[in-house]
Amino acid sequence: MAEARLLLVEDQETTREFVSMILTDADYEVDSVGDGAEAIARLDQSRYDLVLSDLKLGELSGIDVLKKAISIPDPPAVIIITAHGTIENAVEAIRIGAYDYLTKPVSSDELLHAIRRGLAHHRLETRVRALESQLERDFKFDNLIAKGPRMRQVIDTVRQVAKSDATILIEGESGTGKELVARAVHANSRRRGHTFVAINCGAMPETLLESELFGYVKGAFTGAGDNRKGLFEEAHQGTLFLDEIGETSPAFQVKLLRALQDGEIRRVGDNKPVTVDVRIIAASNKDLKMLVDQGRFRQDLYYRVNVIRIKIPPLRERREDILPLAEHFIRRHTHRRPGPPPGLSREAIAVLEQYSWPGNVRELENTIERALVLARSEVIAPADLPAELQDLGPACGTGKSDSPLSMKDVELQHIIRVLEMTNWNQTETSRVLGIGYNTLWRKMKEYNIKKPG
Structure with a gap:
C-alpha cells in the first residue's frame, strides 16, 4: 500500500515524468498533471495528502493551485517549487498557506526529505483538526444535558458570554460541573484554537501555587534548576480556569489581582514582567460574596473576577436532569462491560431520583460507573447501586421523613x-x-x- 497520495503539478513534461518516477520509486501514489486548471479539477475530484507544484504554470499559477488546495476540507500540505528569480513569490506562497518551497535545481534527496516533512505536518494538522472537531462535539451546547429550566438558563448564559472575553465566576457545590461549563465556554469562544489550562487552587500550598501559576527562574528556590513557564504563560491567548479560588490566601490574592489588572506576571525570583493574554474563568464551591463579607476574600479581586457570574444549581434542585444524566453516563462508560448498554429499572430510577446527591453530578457518574461493573443482568436494579443511596434517598431526597437530614x-x-x-x-x-x-x-x-x- 502506498505511503501517501500526492498530486504533482509541472508543465514541463520531461521534468514531470522524472519527478513522478522518483516519487513512485519512494512508494508514493502519484497523480501528475501539466497545468493549473487540471490540478484544480483534480483537487475537486480526489483527496490528496500533499501537492507538489511548480510556481510558473502558464495561465493559472502555482499560487492559484495553492489557494484551491487550502480551501478544501482536510487540505493537503503544499510545497511550491520555484526558480531563483521568483523567491519573492515563493515567500508570498508561504504567507498564503504553503508548507514549504524548494528552489531549482532540486536534488532527489532534498525533494524526498521535504515531502516526508510535509506529510508529517499534514498528519499532525489532520490529527489536530480531528481533536478540535471532537472537542466541539463534546462541548457543543446541545450536548450539555439540561432538561430542566434552571440548567437551561445556565446554558443560555454560557452561550451568550462565550463569544466575549469577559472574566467569568462560576459558583456551585463540588461536583456540579463547573469545569465542564468552563470548558464549554472556551470551546465555543474565539480562543478555542489555543490552550485551556485548569488548576485547583485549593489543592496545593501557597508557595507551590505561586510557582505553578507564575513560573520561576533558575535559582529562585531550592530545586529550581532551570527556568520554567507558569500556567499563565502556558495559557497565553487561551483560557485559564482557576478552580476553588476562594481557598487562596490573602497574600496570594494580592499577586493574582495584580496579574489580572496589569495583564502581566512576574516569575518567582524575577522582576522582569511577562505580558500575557489570558481569559480568566474562576470557580468556587463557596459563596465568594459571603467570604468577602467575612474578610476572607479581597473585595477588589472579587469584583475583578465577578464580571459575569454563573450559578450552577446542585443536582438535588434539578431532579428532572438525573435520568438523562444517568443514561448519558451509561453510554459513556458502557465499555466497562460486554454487550449492549444496560437499561435502568423503574425501581433504580426511583432510587436515583429520590437521593439527595451531596456529591452532585460527579457522584452520580461514579454511581453509574460502579453499577455497570456490578450489574448482573441487562437492567440495572437497586441492588446494583450503593446501599447508601437507598438508605439516604427517601429521608433527604423527598423530604417526607419525620426527621430529614x-x-x-x-x-x-x-x-x-x-x-x-x-x-x-x-x-x-x-x-x-x-x-x-x-x-x-x-x-x-x-x-x-x-x-x-
Whole structure:
C-alpha cells in the first residue's frame, strides 16, 4: 500500500515524468498533471495528502493551485517549487498557506526529505483538526444535558458570554460541573484554537501555587534548576480556569489581582514582567460574596473576577436532569462491560431520583460507573447501586421523613462514606469529592472526623 497520495503539478513534461518516477520509486501514489486548471479539477475530484507544484504554470499559477488546495476540507500540505528569480513569490506562497518551497535545481534527496516533512505536518494538522472537531462535539451546547429550566438558563448564559472575553465566576457545590461549563465556554469562544489550562487552587500550598501559576527562574528556590513557564504563560491567548479560588490566601490574592489588572506576571525570583493574554474563568464551591463579607476574600479581586457570574444549581434542585444524566453516563462508560448498554429499572430510577446527591453530578457518574461493573443482568436494579443511596434517598431526597437530614449531616455522612470507600486515603478522597486536600482537612477537623482505631 502506498505511503501517501500526492498530486504533482509541472508543465514541463520531461521534468514531470522524472519527478513522478522518483516519487513512485519512494512508494508514493502519484497523480501528475501539466497545468493549473487540471490540478484544480483534480483537487475537486480526489483527496490528496500533499501537492507538489511548480510556481510558473502558464495561465493559472502555482499560487492559484495553492489557494484551491487550502480551501478544501482536510487540505493537503503544499510545497511550491520555484526558480531563483521568483523567491519573492515563493515567500508570498508561504504567507498564503504553503508548507514549504524548494528552489531549482532540486536534488532527489532534498525533494524526498521535504515531502516526508510535509506529510508529517499534514498528519499532525489532520490529527489536530480531528481533536478540535471532537472537542466541539463534546462541548457543543446541545450536548450539555439540561432538561430542566434552571440548567437551561445556565446554558443560555454560557452561550451568550462565550463569544466575549469577559472574566467569568462560576459558583456551585463540588461536583456540579463547573469545569465542564468552563470548558464549554472556551470551546465555543474565539480562543478555542489555543490552550485551556485548569488548576485547583485549593489543592496545593501557597508557595507551590505561586510557582505553578507564575513560573520561576533558575535559582529562585531550592530545586529550581532551570527556568520554567507558569500556567499563565502556558495559557497565553487561551483560557485559564482557576478552580476553588476562594481557598487562596490573602497574600496570594494580592499577586493574582495584580496579574489580572496589569495583564502581566512576574516569575518567582524575577522582576522582569511577562505580558500575557489570558481569559480568566474562576470557580468556587463557596459563596465568594459571603467570604468577602467575612474578610476572607479581597473585595477588589472579587469584583475583578465577578464580571459575569454563573450559578450552577446542585443536582438535588434539578431532579428532572438525573435520568438523562444517568443514561448519558451509561453510554459513556458502557465499555466497562460486554454487550449492549444496560437499561435502568423503574425501581433504580426511583432510587436515583429520590437521593439527595451531596456529591452532585460527579457522584452520580461514579454511581453509574460502579453499577455497570456490578450489574448482573441487562437492567440495572437497586441492588446494583450503593446501599447508601437507598438508605439516604427517601429521608433527604423527598423530604417526607419525620426527621430529614440537614445538609451538614448529609455532607458529614458523604465524606465518611468516601473516606471508607478509599480506605481513608485523604488524597484520593479529596479527588473523588472534587475538593482540595486542604479543604478536606478543614472539613474533617470541623466535623471531628477521625479514622476508627
